[in-house]
Amino acid sequence: MPHFYLSVAHETKGYAVVVSKQVARLSVTRHRLKRQISAVMRAHKLPSGLIVFARSGAPTLSFAQIREELEAGLKQIA
Numbered sequence: 001m002p003h004f005y006l007s008v009a010h011e012t013k014g015y016a017v018v019v020s021k022q023v024a025r026l027s028v029t030r031h032r033l034k035r036q037i038s039a040v041m042r043a044h045k046l047p048s049g050l051i052v053f054a055r056s057g058a059p060t061l062s063f064a065q066i067r068e069e070l071e072a073g074l075k076q077i078a
Helices: 027-042 063-077
Strands: 004-008 015-018 050-054
Touching: 004 063, 015 027, 027 050, 027 063
Parallel strands: 015 050
Antiparallel strands: 004 050
8 A cells, every 4th residue: 555554553442644744744744644544544444543654645545445455455465
């Protein structure tokens, strides 16, 4: 997955989305990307403690591309 990194932290519940300032400088862009990633995550049954890190280039993706890439990554984890 070139635009996202998925990690599983044990002993935690739920999921987290991390978009750093190095990936998206403007807060508007960071929050939009977090909302898009969260929308994809809500549609799937997730492992407990999942953390999604956005990498450079992720803010330029369309929602369909984000969904496609994250779904492929979730299949690898499951």
